[in-house]
Every structure is written in C-alpha cells, then in structure tokens.
Amino acid sequence: MAICSIPTCTCFESHPVDSLLIARWQMAFTLGSHIILACLGVGLPVLMLAAEWFSLRTNDPLWRALAHRWSKAFAVLFAVGAVSGTVLSFELGILWPKFMGTFGSVIGLPFTLEGFAFFLEAIFAGIYLYGWNKLPPRIHWWTGVPIALSGVASASFVVTANAWMNAPRGFTMRDGVVIDVDPIAAMTGPTAAVQIVHMLLAAYMVTGFLVAAFYACVLWNKPTCLYSRKAMVLALWMGTLASFPQGLAGDWAAKTVARTQPIKLAAMEGQFKTETGAPLRIGGWPDTTTRETNYDLEIPYALSILAYGDPHATVQGLDDFPRENQPPVVVVHIAFQIMVGLGTLLMALGGWTILSWWMKWHPADNRWVLLAIIASGPATVLAMEAGWVVTEVGRQPWIAHNVMRTKDAASQIPGLEWLFLATLAIYLALFAGLTIVLRLLAVQPIPTSSNLSFNPAASDQSSLS
C-alpha cells in the first residue's frame, strides 16, 4: 500500500529525534520493503503463467519444472507480501490517525476495491498452488490468470489512493471535517492514470530484471545450464518489454508533475529560481545555502521542452514558494537522478536484448552481458525505490498536497522508537528466512521427465508417502 511519507534528510543533521521523524522512518521502511514484494506479486504470476503456457504447448519438462519452481517462489513471496501489506493497513491508522480519520472516507472506494482484488488474488493463489494435481492442465493454467489480473488491479487501486495524496480532490471541508465527497472524482484525479502505468511497468521491470539477475548468477558458474538459460531469457524479455514504455510513462509523469505539483518538479530538477527556457540539469548537487545546483551537466531549454513542450516555457523555481512548503531538495533531486539514470541504463540493456535476439546471440555466452544482467537486478530495485522517494519526499511537508501537513497527521503514541527497532528486527528475520527458503527452493535438483509430480507443500507431502 503506497502511502505516506519517507524521511527527509533532516535526520542526518543535529535535529532532535522526534516522533514525527520516527513515524516517517517506520512508514518508509515498511513500505519500502513491502513494495519489492508487491512488485514481485504483480510480475511473477505473469512469468509463471508464461512458463506453464510454454510447457502446455511444447510438453518440454524444463518449462514445466520452471512453472513449478516459480509458483513455489510466488507462494512464499505472496504470503510474506500479504502480511507486510497487513502491517501497512494497520500502520495507516496507528501512525497517521488524523489523516485516516479525516480522509479515510475520501480514499475509501479505491481501498474497498483493492480489498476485493486482493481477496481474489488470495483465493486463486490457493486454487492454483494446490490445484496442480486436482485440475486438468488447461483449467489449471486459467486459474492462474485471475492471480495476474487481480495483482494488476490491487496495485492500481492502491496507487490511486497515493495519487489522491498528490492531487487531492473530490471533497468539501468545513471546520476540518470532510462533509461532501465525490468518490469517483477523488479516484480519477489528474495523477492517477500516469502513476498507475508508471508503477505497473516498474513492477514488471523489477520482476523481470531481478529474476534474470538470479539466473545470470547461476549461469556465471554453469553457462551451459539449459534450464537457467531459458529462465533468464524469458525474465529478461519481461524486463525489456516493460522498460521501453517506461521511458514514455516517465515523460508523461514529469509533465503531470509540472502541471499538478510544480514545487515537486522544481525539487526534482534542482530548480531554485524561476526561469524562462530552463535547462535540464543532469546530476549535480543542489546547494541549499547559495540556492543553486552545482556540478551538473546542463542541456539548454531541455527542461522547458520536457515539462511543457515549449523551449521558452517558464519553469517555477523553489524560491517562488514559501520556505515552509518546500520539500527537501537534495534528497528529491538525487533520488530523481538515480531513477532516471538507472532507468536509462536498463533500457539500454533492453535494447541489447532485442539486438541479440535479432542476431541470434545468447546473452549467457557473453561474460560482460551476464555481468550487466546481474547488475540489473539490484539496479531495477534501486531505481524503483528512488522513484518512490521522489514522489513521497517530493510531496513533503504535505501528507495530502496543500491540504494536510504530515506533522498534523502523525500519531502521538509514546515509544515509537522502540516500535521502529522491533519492526527492524522482525523484518530482518522475515527477509533472512525468505532468502534462505528461496535459495533452498532454487538449489533443488531439477526434476527430470520421469519425476515430474509436483506438490506445492513439498516438505509436508513428501513425508506422507
């Protein structure tokens, strides 16, 4: 559930550690962890269905083994994602009671719909994962389709709620109380569509490149492993196919931000002063005392063109806005550079994938390419997290843009720092366990055609016979 705030850089200064800051760290940490699992929850069903589809078409036992393996990985990741998502829905109220109490009804419709999407995902996950031996093969494949679709739907509805925070609308307030709500208008704000597309493509990129990176690691030592070669190429194609439209979606997102949150655009670009024909700044470090961005590469007029489609368009600078409304520019600018930079590199890798397919090269036969694919896994996660930092920190100090400040929404409960430490410990154990189980699943011997029977809960069932 993509909600709320990510900490600012103030924590690195000699600032007293206040409960607002810890609440933000808590939210950022749990959300940042959940979002990786959520991306895999959207992307893995597609990979698993593709592998099962190839196995049905070709009867190749390797494809069937892959479909089994990925469905087990999906089962574990989905379960951990489900519990970390439950954490977030509790945290919305516990960390941000005033926000939920005031605006819960306004963003209620997308969350209600999300509840159903998640429900369907859980039901069909149960049917698909435990139905390998119960259902005819084609019917079994079809029971996986609702998993992929409801994953897309639930991600879309959650992002809709976040889009509302960036551009709140569809309600009237009197004395701090929401009195009239148009739930459809609240759901269909100007940022909703672009945020959904941007996030879904990111989810497919994360899954594709992360899975490809895993098999690239295997191929580094065993370049002839047919199973891993198939797996890596399929996953690489998923990342590739998502990476090109992502470039367009990113441009659309920037134009939307320019229209709806010019102050966020100024922070992303390190634009301190309002400028006509503003340049695009690549890299650089915004200096908050001299109010300018240094050491950057400037492309003249490019920002005005990219944001407004006109080289002489005026781009508002941060100093046009009151100081107390400005987001922490260093974090937002750097995060934006990381996202765009890594996104471009990932697109280049996608270009190489297409070229290699054209030339009939196999990526596993080139050590440099293999290295690039290995790097693409962490890179895509980093790019996605950086993107969330841009949208969340870029909205600060508001929890709902121009409507409610984050500090006014925060909880007053005591001992938040202990909660944060406990959460860190639990999540550390959670991710350690997750890594160990996924690794164990991955290093299991690949079943041969004589040994294809599949039991989802292998440890339970094997001891039965």
Added chain:
Amino acid sequence: MNPEAILPASILYGTLLLALTAYAILGGADFGAGIWEFNTSFRSHRRDRQLLREVIGPVWEANHVWLIFVLVILWSAMPRVFQHLCVVMWLPLLLGLAGIVCRGAAFIFRAYSPVENSVTRASTVLFGLASTAAPFFLGTVVGGMLTHQANDPQSSQNAWLNPLAIYSGFFGVAVCLYLCSVFLFREAGLRHERFLMEIWRSRAMLSGVWTGLLAMAGLAFISSEQPEIASRLIWGDSPLVLLSWAGGMFSMVAIYFRWPLAAVLASVLAVAAVLWGAGLAVSPATMIPEIPLDQLVAPPSVLWAMLVAIAGGMLLLLPSLAWLFWLFKSSSALDHEHLAHSSHP
C-alpha cells in the same frame, strides 16, 4: 445524524459485522490450528501434525483477507471510529499484528522449505507462539471496545488493560481452539482417518466444554462489571446469547453422536451469535459519545459508492470462494482424491 446516511450506514455496519464474523470463524479456526499444534507438540504424532498443516494450506491466505476487508470498511465508512480505535488500542493492535506477521511467515517458510533446517524448526516454534498471541491480542481489542474505558482518551494506555479486555483475549483463544477442533473432527472424517477423528472428537468435546464454561463465567463477569451492556447482550431485542448457547450445546451433542457437518454448523452458529450479540450491544455511537454521530460516518455518497462496489465485488468473490472451498473442503472432491491416491500407492 444526516437521515440519508442512516440506511447505507446501517447496511455497511451489518456488512462489517458479517466480515468480522467470517474472519473470526475462518481466521479463528486457522489460528486454532497453530494453538493446537503448540499445545500438543510433545504428545501428538506426525500424522496428527500433518493434518493440521494440510487442512489450512490452501485456504489460510484467503481466510486472513477478511481482516483486511474489515479494516478497509471500517476506515472508509467510519473513519473517525478507525482513528479512535488506532489511538486507544495501538498497543494490542500492534502486538496482534506482530502475531499475524510471524505466523503467516512461519507457516509459509515451513510449508515450502524443501528440507528440514533451522528455519523450519524456528518456524514451528514461532507458528505456535504467534498463532496464540494474535487471537489473544485481537480479543483484548474487542473486549476493550466493549468496556467504556475506551471512551476516555486520557486512559488510552489502559483501554485494553482492564479485566474484561484481558478476559476477552483468553476467550478469543478458547474460541479458536474450539472452532479448529470441531473443523478438524470433520476434516479427519473426510479423509477417512478414523484414529484422528477420535482424537479430534475428544479435543472438540474438551475445548467445547471449556469454552462454554468460560463464556458463562464471562457473562457473569460482564453482568457485574457492565450491567448495561450485559442486559442488552442477554435480554436485548434479539435472543442472540440464547442462540449461541443453543448452538454450542447442539455442537456438543453432534460431536458426541459423530455428526461432523452438523457439529461444524452448530459451532459456527455459536460463535457468530456471540459476535453479533456484541456487535448489536455496542454500536459505534455508544463507543465514542464525544463525537457527534454525523461526523462518525462517511458522507452518504461514499457509503453508497462502497455498497455498490461491495455488491459488485461479491459477485466475483463469492463464486470464487465457493469454488476454493469446494475444491479443498468438500467430501466429494476429497473422496475423489482419496480414491486416486489409493489406486496409485
């Protein structure tokens, strides 16, 4: 209160109670599996433990989505109630949440780990502990809401630290144990495991009697602590407590005479009636008197939009859920599988 909001708000409150009931029964039986495993870990045999895991495997994930559903309806339709609940009950909510997180992760790690190792061993311990902790703390939240101390923002630290709330925690654990044992009595029968059926029959009798005694003690307790709620609970408009008592009694009879399906239905009735009784005895309005009622619920436009969304969603949800349960919980589907297994040993 805005008269236009009364109808949709009432329907949504009813939906909320229904979803809560579904969570208490399905999620509760799931928790019960963990509590039973925890309590019998030193004297159960392997097949006993396997059945526990086998039974919840395909459905536990769906069973727990009911909780998300409850939360979402609560914060959308009654945002101020959700806010209030989170402020006064943050600690038991977080502790219950930790239980939910740990048991979910532990279950899945153990089920999918291909070999026995430190992760699976730690998971087994954690699964039992967390399955017990989660219903305990969630029970204290329900009990805390029943008591009037939750009204006083000054006592937010103690909203759940009162005898009735703590009692409710224990009662919640007992209900989970009872539901699970009745359900497993049926599941063992479906799998033609006579021996396990007898084990679960005695466990169901035992936990049924224990839960019944605890419930009676609880009623006496509420009568002395909160006479107003007790009178509404016992002598209210609808005789729900009586219905629950009848359900519980009949489930004992059905277990004694080995009628598994009747026992399951009767135990469901017994638990549902308690929740509905509590739900009708305390409405959101009596829980938070300092907030005017028309600020407590969302505007009618939101309520109606949610009702339309819920009705539409149920059209997809209910058939899917029915299929899931038919595939993994019906006697015909399991018999088919049983035959398939016995013909290919």
